[in-house]
Amino acid sequence: MRLAGKVALVTGAGRGMGRRYALGLAKEGAAVAVNDVEADNAAKTAEEVEAQGSRAVALGGDVSKKEDTGLMVSEVTKxxxxxxxxxxNAGVNPFILPAEQIKEEGWDRVMDVNLKGVFFCCQAVFPVMKDQGGGRIINISSQAGLFGEQGLLAYCVSKAGVLALTRVLAYEWSRYGISVNAVAPGFIAAGxxxxxxxxSELVSALAERVPQKRFAEPEEMVSVVVFLSGEEAAYINGATIVVDGGMGGYPPNPIIDLIRKR
Ligand SMILES: NC(=O)c1ccc[n+]([C@@H]2O[C@H](COP(=O)([O-])OP(=O)(O)OC[C@H]3O[C@@H](n4cnc5c(N)ncnc54)[C@H](O)[C@@H]3O)[C@@H](O)[C@H]2O)c1
Incomplete structure (x- = not known):
């Protein structure tokens, strides 16, 4: 029980990886506030957390709306x-398009949820964490934010923004005992x-780009998030933990094939 007595707020936890993070944190003893813009799904995850024996509260709310994030945090503290x-964790990846075809409303939606939403949630918890003498913030970015991905320009930019935000907040808020880190997952077999x-053909083609030749299992992300949330990670701050099976910087290089054939 590495997180006994702790209280965690997980955004976008009504399904997918957020749900997994909520259940993983609860398994280690944390009480969990489960947010999702789809409030029914948040309620379902909260029930699952309770069924595991931890306390839970379900919070509807859109992370891209500043007012909602303030309400969410006051509900958790209540x-x-x-x-x-x-x-x-809340994030969207609603389209794959060549850069020249991205429309303003699509760009705005991705930035609103993936970047502004992260910032608003950080701002909302800040006074609580400051007053209580510290806290942990873990931002779910993506390897796409580090290395880029064709067809996902807005998503990549939003996730790169999350990495910059993570570093600056770590610098600014360390003095209050708040650490801020990011996780950059590669392909996960979930969410x-x-x-x-x-x-299967598409999955194989994508997995071919990963040195480990497979997608990550959800638990392989949960373990990293739980680790960053616990005492063992007390000196990790402003970091980005890349969990992508080595995919970053691994585009096929034809020269290596030529050398091998010699
Ligand atoms: N699945 C992957 O392979 C992968 C890889 C890298 C990064 N990520 C990141 O992990 C996070 C979770 O992704 P997932 O795969 O579980 O996706 P998902 O689509 O299964 O889940 C996202 C959840 O966020 C919620 N959500 C969306 N907009 C919201 C908002 N404005 N306010 C509150 N909740 C909102 C959705 O309702 C949903 O429950 C995202 O930030 C995503 O970018 C996922």
Whole structure:
């Protein structure tokens, strides 16, 4: 029970990886506030957390709306008295398009949820964490934010923004005992990838880009988020933990094939 007595707020936890993070943190003893813009799904995850024996509260609310994030944090403090851990997980990846075809409203939606939403949630928990003498913020970025990905320009820019935000907040808020880190996952066999998981040719082609030749299992992300939330990670701050099976910087290089054939 590495997180006994702790209170965590997980955004976008009604399904996908957020749900997994909520259940993983609860398994280690944390009480969990489960947010999702789809309030029914938040309620379902909260029930699952309770079924595991931890306390939970379900919070509807759109992270891209500043007012909602303030309400969410006051609901958590009303329910549990504090917020030790914030997992900024809510994110969208609503289109794959050549850069020249991206429309303003699509760009805005991605930035609003993935970047502004993360910032608003950080701002909302700040006074609580400051008053209680510290806290942990873990921002879910993506390897796409580090290395870029064709067809995902807005998503990549939003996730790169999350990495910059992570470093600056770590610098600014360390003095209050707040650490801020990011996780940059590669392909996970869950969440927003679910629609392609049945398409074996596509999955194989994508997995081919990973040195480990496979997608990550959800638990391989949960363990990292739980680790960053606990005492063992007390000196990690402003860091980006890349969990992508080595995919970053691994485009096929034809020269290596030529050398091998010699
Ligand atoms: N699945 C992957 O392979 C992968 C890889 C890298 C990064 N990520 C990141 O992990 C995070 C979770 O992704 P996932 O795969 O579980 O996706 P998902 O689509 O399964 O889940 C996202 C959740 O966020 C919620 N959400 C969306 N907009 C919201 C808002 N404005 N306010 C509150 N909740 C909102 C959705 O309702 C949903 O429950 C995202 O930030 C995503 O970018 C995922």
């Amino acid at each position: 329910a549990f008295g504090k917020v030790d851990i914030l997992i900024n 927003m990838n679910e629609p392609i998981l049945g398409k």
